Amino acid sequence: MSGDHDHHPSPLGPHDWSHGAPHNSYAPIVMSIGIGLFLFVFAGMFDYNLELSEHEYTGHGLLWLFVAIIITGLGLLIWWRQDLSFDGTYEPLATGAPFRNIQIRKVGMFVFLMSEMMVFTSLFSTYMRYRLGLRRCDDVFADGLFDPVTNPTGWQEAVPVTCFEPASHLIASSWWHLAPGAINTFALIISSFTIVQALRYAKKTDIDEELRRKRVTMFLGTTWVLAIIFLTLKMVEWFVGFYIPDLGFIHEHDIKSLVAEGYTIGNDHYQHHSYVDEATGAHMTANIRVSASTFYVTTGTHGAHVAGGIIGLTYMTFKAWRGGYTPSNAVSIEYFGLYWHFVDLVWVLVFPFFYLY
Amino acid sequence: MKMNNSSRAIAALAVMAGVLLLAPLVSSLPTGIGGSSIQTAGCNCHNGVSDSSVVADIQGFPEQYNASETYSLSVSFTGGPAQAGNANLGGFNLWASDGVFSPTDGLTQLWGGSVTEIAHTEAGNDYTSWALDWTAPESGKDVDFILHVNSVNGDGVQTGQIDQWNRADYTLQSSFGVIGDVIPEAPEPFVVLATLILITLALVAITILYGFYRSDPDGFSWETFSPWIADWLTTTDHKKIGTLYFLAGLFFLGIGGIMALFIRVQLATPGNDFLTQDQYNQFFTLHGTTMIFLAAMPLINGFANWMVPLQIGAPDLAMPRLNAMSFWLQPVGALLIFTGVFSGQGADTGWTGYAPYVVDMVNGHDGNTFWAAGQIMLVASSTLTGVNFLTTIAVMRAEGMGWMQMPLFTWSILVANLMLFLSIPAFGVGLIQVYLDRVVGTAFYDVGAGGDPLLWSHLFWYFGHPEVYVVIVPAFGVISEVLATSSRRSIFGYRSMVFAMAGIGVVAFIVYGHHMFTSGMSPVLRFVTMVTTMLVAVPTGIKIFNWLKTMHGGSLVYRTHTLWALGFLVTFTLGGISGMFFPSIAMDTHLHESYFVVAHFHYVLVGGTVFGFFAAIYYWYPKMTGRMMDERLGTLHFLTAFISYNGVFWPMHRLGVWGMARRHHTYFISTDDFSNLPPEAADWNLFISVSAFLFFLSNFIMVANMVISYLRGSEAPADPWGGWSFEWMTASPPPTPSFGRYEDGVWYDLPKLRDANEHVTSEPGRFARWFNRLMVPDDGNEEVTH
Amino acid sequence: MRVRLFPSLGDRMAGITPLFDNLWNEYIIWSFLVGGFTFIWLYHHSLWYKSEEGEDWDNKDGIEVGVFPKHYDNFTLEIAWTVLPFFLIVYLALISWGPLDAIWSSAEADGGYGDQCASGELSNMTWSESEGRYVAECYHIIYVEAYQWGWNFDCLEVTVPDLCEVGTAVIDGTPAASLTLKQGEVYLAAMGSADVTHAPWFVSWGVKEDVLYSQGSMDLNGDGLSDNLALTENGDYALSGSIGELGLMTVWLPADNVENFLLLCTEYCGDNHAYMLAQINVHA
Incomplete structure (x- = not known):
């Protein structure tokens, strides 16, 4: 060249x-x-x-x-x-302290991730402000049915209550509901491992070129597949739902999607099956628009970052398949790897805060 | 040759004339100055809404009127909530563009102190039809009538929207036909604005084309133009991108200025109707957003792109293609923001875009969505810029240039970008929330669903306050450079200047609460914010005193940039002092959202940032273009602009204390019934408006200077002012790459900084060495560079 | 064109309330001192250290292209102008701190205005020189509601017309609400908004506060009133819950002088923001 x-x-x-x-x-x-x-x-x-x-x-x-x-x-x-x-x-190296001898673009990637951290901090701040500022829907439900004499502060069936309904109420209600999220967590963690493996093989100077090409392509491709699984399961969880037939050792489960359960950003008449007053059968309706908005936008922003990573991975897998990664330019995989670890780290925070808590 | 030149000049003039002809005719002032808003804003009695079930009617008009003849008219309405038996039934307001009304009974009265407007009396409130007389004028012009009727819900309760009103328009022709002047149409402000923008764009395009022509008069053809323009559209060279930012910034500075002139025409007299309320609200929103995001930030970025790599001795920025991406996001973002404007429903929330009005889908404008979308792109642009500059400054400094040997302009860009890219993501998230609320219906700021408007305030001001320091700190850097070079001394207290800027950068994040003093903060937070805001004055004061001390013992040479730097010291100090009044909360409750605020921030933003960048233009223009600017024109620019600028903004302090509120399209002079502003407030407003036109026009002296100097200025040496930093080592303009040469993966001949101090302190300090040890160096597996 | 360039020496620059004026005068004095010091220094140095083009000059800092120049600093001076402004700022913060509670405080905490007045009781507001603020024996609670684009007032339980009266007025051709209060009384305004955020500016008193949407400012129970208000037995309106429960904002209104002035809206709220007016009348 x-x-x-x-x-x-x-x-x-x-x-x-x-x-x-x-x-x-x-x-x-x-x-x-x-x-x-x-x-x-x-x-x-x-x-x-x-x-x-x-x-x-x-x-x-x-x-x-x-x-x-x-x-x-x-x-x-x-x-x-x-x-x-x-x-x-x-691939120039930094000249001055304190980053002497670190690649310029690696420093750039770290700086970029600092700003990305601020993005997720703002999203989490929004979530916490509403989560802690609005009363939880099940606390409101526990107030009991309205009665003008005995319970003037209770809820009425026809009047939607503005309260915070965390997504965990639906998602953490059973292992099957939690399954897509749990599998996603493992998928991302494993994908962080595979991307490091891709980097490792790309940097190896003591192996055959053809082997390096195959290995790097395999690991990058696996990362890509895991990321696709992440997004697919997220879509299943949000929009599709899934059905487990009765297999003897597993009972039948019809896991509805979040949207099918009514957990949507426009829903101001949300009715969860547990918000039924036993005595009268009255069903509490809740305005859960704020809760749904914070959930979908935060997890959606994370999902958008995964999607961005998939776009990058598509290109990188293609370039690897063409033999484009050699020890002299393997560090560009590391740049992506840094971003990918960050996405993984954010998921490790998003999952407990939004799916479990 | 002479014939060719003049024929080309004629062709250029013909093109410009053609552009002007294509632009719609702009007519003169509208139909006088009236006191009432009803004609423009509709009836707002008892918070009514307009409703088509109310039908207004006038009877008694002739087919054509005769001059000076009196006609008996009958005004009535049907429909609406008025019901016989209620306390009140209805009211009306009839306005005519000419002629004389006279009441015929106690049910009607002249209105607004004029004979061309008539309305009901208290007694007339109990009717749904009224009789009155109208005497035709002598002029023979067509007469326009505007009738508003209000159907009253007369049950005596005063809450909610209860009345319904409607409007009817009539035009009456005279029997003479058209005699004399045609009544001029009211100008459509957006048409005027669009025309001015198109004209400006055309002028910019012509100037650029002319510059291209002059660079190679014989090669003026598509074959040479096409690669030239393609080079500019695809460039990643920091110098060209700097020029692009700079031109874009200057262009939007002009557009923002035009909008300011619209605002000032409207405010020149009380009760003016040059702009309707609706239009005025869009104009001040656009003025703010344009000036901050499309003018100030690009101007700063223009100089940063040009000078930072030069000053640190780097061949380019760390990530050149990303730099180009940062730039191109801006014009497209600007286009999105302005799309809203030209739909007639532009954003009208003020540049601060407070919730919940910003997500109001009923009364709010559609342009709010595009305002949010365009700014999302600008947020992305700023984030990428911040990443790029931080990386560049951290890693690409020349040999011998430790952190404490960087020029102060570079330090200021570093601090500014650090503040910017850590604060702007919060704004971006807020904007995305607003965009989604408006487009898909999320409920972040929907108060009915439990959304909290204060969340937006926090997200916005967490960004908004560091943002204003982002725009002023680079001006600090410029002034440091200019004053030191002009005085021919090194800047006094280099280290404390650096620490002061860093201190400002840190404290900026914790004082944003001072924009929310009236939003119901807890007493503890109020006090903390008050103290921290006042404390920001300490590092700023240090800088001002350091600048003054720099001149001590110096040999001050007066050039235009020196004048602007001294002017900056005056206006920025005044702005800083007026800023000190706000943290004192007992005064803030009066001054908040008044013209005192407008005066303060224009003193620091225009008197600080813009004046700082005027100084930068005169200082670095020779380096950027290779030509010297004309000093006499520069001095003239300074004198006219500085004086007219103070004429615009100094009186606003007083207006604010008197009680003139900002973001109001008109103001109220005290009458016998109520007190608000004294009569001289109107005089001062007119004075401000005239000064504003002078200020706007005076800046064309600088633009003309720039164009003329580019074409005919004397050639500039590498170091015309005697500066020490690396940019003065290169030729004017610098070659590409600016320093060194690149061969087979290695940069050669990059500059090395020497130090006149005995103890050279460019070795990394303890912190830097410790930090370095935390990292794994990358020189193991890679080819060694140098 | 009559232009008053210089206020007469006896004329208080501000003339808002004694609280504002005292702070204002103090700040103006310090502004003149600091500004004067800075500008005299600036003018002196810009004239004294001039040099002409081509003149010889002393390159005391070793200015040369490509060479970082000699350090020019003076530790004592730099400390001086860090510490002295710091002291000034601490002083200004201290004098600004005292009057804070006089501006806002909710009715739950002590604002220095005593407890809520009983029916017909007078506030007897006086200026306390020692505290630098107004004090009173008790205060009256009134209700202010903001909507796009106007104001509604309600005297709540202040039934004596001399103390509080609501009416209408016409301001610059626009019908508006009017509130008539009595001089020497202190009022606590409990405020809510029916839609977006507004902010009433009681101009002559130098007081403003943001008014955010509160659910009770709508009429959801369909009785023709905001839900914040409820009809009492006497036929007046009272707040239907405590101020905190209803999520209302509060601000103190000390009516110190006899005057009629405008209430302006100072939080941009939509098209008719500039015409969202009311008239406040204070009688003796």
């Missing part, structure tokens, strides 16, 4: 990295346009119904949403195409 003088470095890639040529790139402007278009179109896909005071999905502009995603994807492809030819001769 280094003998090849490319006089007109293409801003669309592939790119010759070894001559300090200006690294022009169309990716930034194309991706910005795609992201802007996405946010614009997405805002128009829902309508606010003034009479019912609620939002409804209309799907207007779905085509344009796809156009926006495609444009963003094109930008990303340009970025990757420039990176694909990167054979690792440009």
Whole structure:
């Protein structure tokens, strides 16, 4: 590569990295346009119904949403195409204290993760503010049915109570409900292991090139699969639910999805099966919109970060399969690995706080 | 040759004229100054709502009127909650653009102190129809009538929305046909704004094209233009990105200024109706958002991108492509924000976007969604910028440049970016919550579902306060550079300057409560916030005194940048002093949300940040373009801008104490019935508005100076001012790469900092060495660089 | 154009309340001192240390391109202008601390205004020079409600019309609510909002407070009143629960002078924010 003088470095890639040529790139402007278009179109896909005071999905502009995603994807492809030819001769080390001899981009990744920590801190702050500020729904239920004389502070069937209903009330109610979340936890933890293995093999100088290519591809691919499992199980848990037939040693279970149970952001008439007054059969209704919002947006933001990781992993697996990782550029796997460990760490905090507590 | 030049000039002028012709005609002032809001805002008696079941009617109009003839009119309505037998039934307000009303009985009266407006009396409240006379004018113009009727729920209870009103419009023609002037149409402010923006864009495009032409007059063709423009759109070079940020920042500074002028025209007299309330609210929101996010931050980033790698002796930033990404997110974000504006339903929440109004789907504007979306992109841009600069400054400093040998501008960018990228994610999360609340219906700020508006306040101000320090600290850095170089001394107290900036950076995060003193804070928190806010004055004061001491014993050479730095010292000190009044909570309860606040933050933001960056422009322009700017034009700019600026903002202190509230589209002068502002408040407002126009126009002197100097200025040497930092070592403008050369994975010939002090302190200190030992070095498996 | 550039020496710059004015005057004095010191220093140095283009100058700090210049500092001076401003700030914080409780406090804590007045009892508000604030023997509770875009008042249990009366007024052509209070009385305003966040500014008293949405400001039980209010036996309205229960905000309103002034809204709340007015009348 280094003998090849490319006089007109293409801003669309592939790119010759070894001559300090200006690294022009169309990716930034194309991706910005795609992201802007996405946010614009997405805002128009829902309508606010003034009479019912609620939002409804209309799907207007779905085509344009796809156009926006495609444009963003094109930008990303340009970025990757420039990176694909990167054979690792440009990985400078820091010169000054306190990061002397650490790679520049590794320092950059750590700094970026600091800002990501602030994102999740803000989301957790929102959650804790509402969690601790609103009364729990089962505490409100325990107040008992309203009676003008004996229980004036009780709840009434027809009047929705504004209270906090943690998702754990549904998810932690049985082992089967917890299963997708638990499997996800293991999946992420194992994927952190596999990404380190990928790095290890990529850095090994004493093995055959073909073996390195196979191993790195295998480990990166496994990480990718585990991440896909994570997102799939999350979708199952949120939207699909699953059914376990009676197998003798396992009883029949019909695990409904969160959405099917009514745990949605728009639900101001939520009725959990345990909120039934035994004596009268009155069923307490709750306005759980705040609880659902904090749950879905926080776990969803984490899921979005996993999805971002999957996009990165797709590219990396492809590059590994093409033999693009050698000991001289293996450190770029480490950059991703840092991000991935961070995503895993956030999950280790999200899972107990949102699924168990 | 001469013929060619003049014909080209004519062509350029023709293009500009064409643009101006295409823009819609902007008409003059609307139909006079009235005191009533009813014509523009509708009836708000008893908090009524407009309802189509109420039908207004006037009888008695002729087909065409005759001059000076009197007609008997009958105003009535049907519908609405009025019921016979109630205490009150209804009311009306009839306004005419010309002619004279006269009441015929005790049920109607002239209104608003004018003969062109008539309404009901208290006795008239018990009716649903009224009789009155109208005498036609002599002019023969078409006369417009606006009738509002209110159908009253007369049961005597005063809560909730109970009345229903409606409006009817009529136009009466004279029998003469059209004679004399046509009544001018009221201008549509958004049309005017759009026109001005388009004109500005056209001028910028023409200037850029002309600059391109002048760089190679013989090669003015698509074949040479296409790669040139493609280079600019795809560049990752810090110098070009710096220029892009800078141009974008200047452009939006102008747009924000135009919006400010709209605001000032509206406020020039009390009761003005140049802008409706609705429009005014959108204008002040856009003014704030544009100035902070689209003008101040990009200007800072422009200089940071240009100067930080030069100052630390690095060939570029740590992650050049990410830097380009940071930039391109900004114009697209700006487009999203302005989309809301041009839909006519732009964001109107103020730049602070308080909940729950920001997620109000009934009364709130759709533009709020795009305002949130655009700012989400800007948050991403700022986060990436912060990561990039922190990494660059931490790891790419030249040999011999320890932390305590960096130039102060670089230090200021470091502190600013550290504050920025740690605080802006909170804002981003808040914006995402607002965006989702408005689009998909989450309930973060839905008060009915238990949402808490104070959550937004906390998330916003946790970002918002460090943000204002983010925009001022780089100005501090610039002033340090400029004053030291102008005085030909090193800056006094370098170490304490660094610690003061770092101190400001840390304390900035714990004082944000001072924006929420009236939001019901606990007494303990109020006191803590009060004390910490006051304490921020200590490091800031240290810096000001250090700057003054720097001049001591120096040989001060007066250039335009020196003037601006001295001007900064005046206005920023005044802004800082006025800021000290707010933490004293007993005074804050009066001054909060008044024009005293507006005066304070404009003194520190314009008098601080903008003046600091004017100084930076005059200081670094020769380095960036290779041309010297004209000193006489610079001095003229300084004098006119500095004086008119003070004329705009100094009187606002007094207006605020008198009782003029901010974010109000009009203000109230005391009458016999109530006291609010003294009569001279109107005079001062007019004075401020005129000064604002002068200030706006004076800045074109600088723009003209920049353009003319670029084309015809004398060539700039590498170090025109005698500075010591690395940027003065490179040519003007610097080559690419700025320093050294890159071969086979290794950088050669990067600069090395020498030190005039005897004890060279560029070796890492104890903390740095300990920190370094915590990490695993990466030079084991990688190819060694150098 | 009549422009008053310089207030007469006897004219109090602010003229809001004695509490505000005392603090204001103190701060103005210190502003002049600090500002004057800074500007005199600035003007002196900018003129005294001028040098002309081309003149010889003393390169005492070793300024040279590519060389970090000599340190120029003076430890004593730097300590001086760290410590002295710090002392000034501590002093300013101390004088600002005292009047804090006079501005807000909920009715549950002692605001220095005694307990709630019995029916017909007068506050007898006086200025306490030693405490630097108004004190009173008791206070009256009144109700203020904000909505898009106007104000509703209710005198609650202050049934004596001399002490509190609600009416209407026309301000600049806009109908608005009016509240008539008595000079020398202290009122505690219990406030709620029916929709978004508002903030009443009682301009002449220099008092404002954010008013957030409270559930009781709506009329959910359909009796034609906000749920915050309930009809009592006497035919008046009273709060339907305690201030804390209802989630209302509170602020002290000391009616010190006879005047009529405007109540403005100072938290942006939508289209008609500027016209969300009320008139406060204080009679003798």
